Amino acid sequence: MRAVVFENYGEFPSLTEVPKPEPGPGDALLRVAGAGACHSDISVYRLFEEGQPGAQKPPFVLGHENAGWVEAVGPGVSDRIEVGAAYMAYGPIGCGHCRQCAEGRETYCENAATMPYLAVGLGRDGGMAEYVTVPAHHLIPLGDADPVAAAPLADAGLTPYHAITQALPHLHGGGRFALVIGLGGLGQIGVQILCALTGATIIATDVKEGARKRAEDSGAITVGAGPDQVERIRALTGGRGVDAAFDFVGAGPTVAAAAACMAQGGRLSVVGIGGGTHEFSFFTNPYESYVTNTYWGSIRDLWEVVDMYKAGQIRPEVERFSMDDALEAYRRLEAGEISGRAVVTPNAR
Ligand SMILES: [Zn+2]
Ligand SMILES: [Zn+2]
Known part of the structure; x- marks a missing residue:
């Protein structure tokens, strides 16, 4: 499958072929509807150097604002997760067993320093690809709300x-x-x-x-x-x-x-x-x-953001880019030419 990959510190990402991921235990495989391009991605590939606080080790697929349709689930996933349905994905990944993670505040995980990555799309492969795996308990049902416009709400909301x-x-x-x-x-x-x-x-x-x-x-x-x-x-x-x-x-x-x-x-x-x-x-x-x-938010916060989106109280302004134009989305973001949010739609026909 094609993906936007951050290959080396200080380098603009590339659009390249990578293997389709498999959902491990507790994970869901998402067919990506939308992946938001965020300013912090630019810091990730332009500014950070190895070993700096906040630096995430390349290579990995970018994209920490993701929504899509569940394609498959790995072992041990709740049967409430519905294959084929649209979900928003909470990005941050904590240890899953500390006071902060217990409250769904994985952004403030007490064991973050010993975690291999910060989030889906920040150290671990993200959603700027046809498929991404995410912890299934991070999925929030979107119902019939548009998952493309919803995607950037995972961070920008x-x-x-x-x-x-x-x-x-x-x-x-x-x-x-x-x-x-x-x-x-x-x-x-x-x-x-x-x-x-x-x-x-x-x-x-x-x-x-x-x-x-x-x-x-x-x-x-x-x-x-x-x-x-x-x-x-x-x-x-x-x-x-x-x-x-x-x-x-x-x-x-x-x-x-x-x-x-x-x-x-x-x-x-x-x-x-x-x-x-x-x-x-x-x-x-x-x-x-x-x-x-304050940094990002909790899983519960994201449930409430999705509620506000469904109620029409949050109206994200998005500009859609095909996978062919995914790098163009980042070029325009860097040039300050995007109003609202650039969303890459890897599976749009
Ligand atoms: Zn972001
Ligand atoms: Zn934790």
Whole structure:
């Protein structure tokens, strides 16, 4: 079968022929409907070097945002998994036996340091292929919802959902403000989730005008880039600042802007892996405010994301690419030419 393979550190992936996988014990074999191309894949093949934190050893098939149809199951899989039906696949893989894994939070597995890989598509073969194997207990039924549009929600929906639900106590009550920085795949869906789950006024910011327009269509007030960005955002809150901020970029300037927009008692969640830093001191932080990071989400969170997708509360914007054009999806993603999410459809006719 054909697959998008990350072959060597620092190298653009290749579209190549690999053996069709077999489902091992506890695994399901998925015929891939859609695999989302994510910005973190670019970090995986462009930035990371051997031995660096977060580096995943090549070669492996990319694709950690997957949905498809179960083709077969390995030994020991629940008979509730229906062969032929459409499922979303939760990507992160923990040890399966620690406090975090017991709660379905395999992202925060206590034994992650000794695991051979992070996730399907991150160290272990992923979904940018005709077939992929996944732990069967990671599958969430999609019913008759479109698995191609659903695929990117495995990260681009799950990550903002987890960050937002952790911050909900800060957004309960009247007159609350949420700030979304970065309106790519995650930020756009973040605005939709904030709209559905909170009554907060949502302020969103991005350098791209088209991205701001789409966020406005989802219910946000938007602010462009520029030297007075923080002032304009604070002015929208009557000067008080925002109660929760979500930085989907995480670079130095965005973390600084988010921190400067915070209200007392607010929560700043850095979600993007842009490597920005934040200096804390008694006099520079608003009283009783929090700065934290969140990474991906839990299996249960993904069940709830799928519920919101089925209910029409999350409306992913996807651009479909055939397997022939899979590398083109990554080229355009790197060039910043994808709005929403690029989804490769290996089995589309
Ligand atoms: Zn991702
Ligand atoms: Zn674990």
